[in-house]
Amino acid sequence: MAATGQIGTVGRRTAVVAASSGLVVSMLSSPASATAGDAGSLPAVDTAALTASARAVLDSAPVVTSPADATWTVDIPAVTAETPPPPPTPAKAKAASRSAARAAAVAKPAVAAFAVPQAVAGNAVLEIAAKYVGTPYVSGGTTPAGFDCSGFVGYVYAQLGVSLPRTSGGIKAAGTIISxxxxxxGDIIWSPGHVALYAGGDSQIDSPRPGKTIQFRAIWQSAPVFIRIG
Structure with missing residues (x-):
């Protein structure tokens, strides 16, 4: 194969290096000269000789091949997603019905502050007094809406037609002191600033103090004075 052209002087070495494949192509040409008077043709170049070294490099390069049916595999560990159980639903408390509350109240009797003495039965004074158990203490009170201590004793005796003074001191003066x-x-128990009705044994019924109610209870006075009316 011949390359032609109008080149005045050719004297060159050409080296082509392909590092990735190890291919080296060297082209060496002997200096040649042409005169202006020539017909403009260049000498023929033997390309087979120029590429012989490159072909030798290619022939000696290692060849990497893979089977046509080769497959690639990747070992991926199995991952199992677990859904956490839903939180337990809190049980709704059932509201107690009013009828159930009333039934419970009826089934559970009120506990008396002090057992009702047997002396109440057949005793006119104590039978009247027992009707007002639970009535609140009211300072200055003289009616079933609320009693103070002397107001309660005076009200009970008034139901039997006996009129008593309004104060505890006046009640003491109106009766007779007994042992x-x-x-x-049914007799009266007096202590400084307070009066109650004697209910037999070691018990009494009275309207004690603010925040309390009329109840049968034990005699608490350290030196009670017993008064009889009439």
């Missing part, structure tokens, strides 16, 4: 051994249910 505890001689006292009978």
């Amino acid at each position: 505890r051994a001689d006292a009978r249910p």
Whole structure:
């Protein structure tokens, strides 16, 4: 194969290096000269000789091949997603019906502050007094809407037609002092600033103080004075 052209002087070495494949192509040409008077033709170049070294490099390069049916595999560990169980639903408390609340109240009797003495039965004073158990203490009170201590004693005796002074001191002065051994249910117990009705044994009924209600209870006075009316 011949290359032609109008080149005045050719004297060159050409080296082509392909590092990735190890291919080296060297082209060496001997200096040649042409005169202006020539017909403009260049000498023929033997390309087979120029590429012989490159072909030798290609022939000696290692060849990497892979089977046509080769497959690639990747080991991926199995991952299992677990859904956490839903939180437990809180149980709704059932509201107690009013009828159930009333039934419970009826089934559970009220506990008396002090057992009702046997002396109440057949005793006119104590039978009247027992009707007002639970009535609140009211300072200055003289009616079933609320009693103070002397207001309660005076009200009970008034139901039997007996009129008593309004104050505890006046009630003491209106009666006769007796011994505890001689006292009978329905007599009056006096202590400084307070009066109650004797209910027999070691018990009494009275309207004690603010925040409390009329109840049968034990005699708490350290030195009670027993008064009999009439």
